[in-house]
Amino acid sequence: MSNKCKMSVFEQIKAGLEDSIAYSRGELSLKTTTLPLPPPKAEAEQIAELRKRLRMSQSVFAATLNVSPKTVQSWEQGLRQPADAALRMLQVIRERPQVVRMILSSDGGSGRRTVRRAFRRNAATVKTAV
Numbered sequence: 201m202s203n204k205c206k207m208s209v210f211e212q213i214k215a216g217l218e219d220s221i222a223y224s225r226g227e228l229s230l231k232t233t234t235l236p237l238p239p240p241k242a243e244a245e246q247i248a249e250l251r252k253r254l255r256m257s258q259s260v261f262a263a264t265l266n267v268s269p270k271t272v273q274s275w276e277q278g279l280r281q282p283a284d285a286a287l288r289m290l291q292v293i294r295e296r297p298q299v300v301r302m303i304l305s306s307d308g309g310s311g312r313r314t315v316r317r318a319f320r321r322n323a324a325t326v327k328t329a330v
Contacts (some may be wrong), residue, residue, distance in 0.1 A: 239287035244278035250294055251276070264300055265289055 207215065222228040242250075251261045251272070258276070264270040265286060274280040282290060293300050 204314065239284060239291045242275075242282060242287060242290050244276050247272070247282070248276040250290065254293070254297060254300065264293075264304070 216302060251258065251314060256262070256264065258272045259269045262272045265272070267286065271280070275282055
């Protein structure tokens with residue numbers, strides 16, 4: 201734990217004011233960090249358009265984002281809004297689609313899995329890369 205946790209409120213305020221005076225005199229330097237803006241909101245139509253532009257099914261798009269297909273479906277229908285983490289991923293995918301293609305095409309099984317689907321009509325088994 202830091203020393204501030206053991207200090208009283210008065211001592212914390214006093215220390216802050218002393219630091220402020222030291223900074224004003226040039227005796228203390230502060231590091232400035234620029235934080236990224238929050239991810240832009242995504243409308244249902246934008247999410248569906250992005251997925252279609254990438255030529256992905258809802259299931260593949262969901263697997264890419266590590267969410268369920270139902271979640272993608274509810275986003276595209278406007279029933280739910282993506283969380284901030286998902287919005288950031290959507291932003292990355294929208295601005296740098298090559299990143300997704302790179303991840304999906306990687307070797308070694310780290311970014312790929314094979315899904316086997318059986319169709320009742322012709323009883324054929326189809327392998328789909330996800």
